Amino acid sequence: MSDDMSDDIPGTTLFDGEQAQKGLALNRMCFSFNSAANRAAFLKDEDAYCQKYGLTDAQRAAVKSRQVLQMIKAGGNVYYLAKLAGIFGLNVQDIGAQQTGMTVEAFKRKLVEAGR
């Protein structure tokens, strides 16, 4: 049996031990965004801030791209990534739309329709 738990669910990456190991530096940086001073420091000098947290090249590129799917590929956990997204004023509908390739309006409509 493989230790990889996330083979089977389409469009879903279970945040398991493999992801946790891969993503530690990125998630640690995002954890630091609980502090307003750290959010400001990131905005002031993004490169220096990412370097301080020792992001891998893939993580740095993913953050630079602002693409959540890339950040997940680099080991990001969505609860932590949401703190980063918040710095750019993005909420979970915005990042939902981005990940599904929809407009925010279409994504919100899809959510409403799920209730019908």
Next chain:
Amino acid sequence: MARIIGGIGTTHVPSIGKAIAEKKHADPYWKPFFSGFGYVHGWLARERPDTMVIFYNDHGLNFFLDKLPTFAVGAAPEYRNEDEGWGIPVSRAVAGDPDFSWHLINGLVADEFDVTMCQEMLVDHAVTIPMALMWPDESWPVKVVPIEINTVQHPLPSLNRCLALGRSVGRAIESYQRDLKVLVVGTGGLSHQLDGERAGFINREFDELCMDRLIDQPEALTRYAIPEFVELAGAQGVEFLNWMAMRGALTGSVRQLHRNYHIPISNTAAATVVMENGPGAGLRAA
């Protein structure tokens, strides 16, 4: 002796905190959700619990992924909330009851639930938003024992394990000498997924099945392995583990008093359920 009056399950979506701060209760988007709490307020005013045990999951405020307990029990005189980085208002602090916490910890570990013990602990929106929903006047007339369950980093505890954790808590509550009326709360869910190409996934049919079985036959839900539960309820729908633990703590005969279910709040199927813990033969401990 302490007595368990009942249980409440409620969604804890962060944007609710913002909606409360901005007084959006009557806004057409929010009204179907907030109006579900009228019953809750009346019931709490009648029952007047002294103490609340709340099962919830931390989202990266108190715990980081460097040291992540599966089950953690608060034993602090006070639990503060802090900036969570998402632009939701910081909540007032929640009062603790360390003596009761240690009684529950002693019971859990005697039952072989080897929990992490926290004499200092921040609580995030998964505790403070349910408090604000239950007591909107901010009176918060209860002392709280927060019990944190890992729903973030797999492997997660199984539904069966969380049900058993709740049952152990229920037994410990009922063996406590002080004459307390205890409310048990489970927060989070129901179906939702924030991450991946499947973001926005919601499953009304499965949520309704979970809410039904939770009342009359919670054991039936233990057949779902966690990956299967993720597939059916969404990646963050696993917060239902908190509801399983809450249900486990209801030791008597359980009856649903109230249910409100509304899609969507943010990316989530929002649910509020009130259960009475009546006298009489309930589910026996495993």
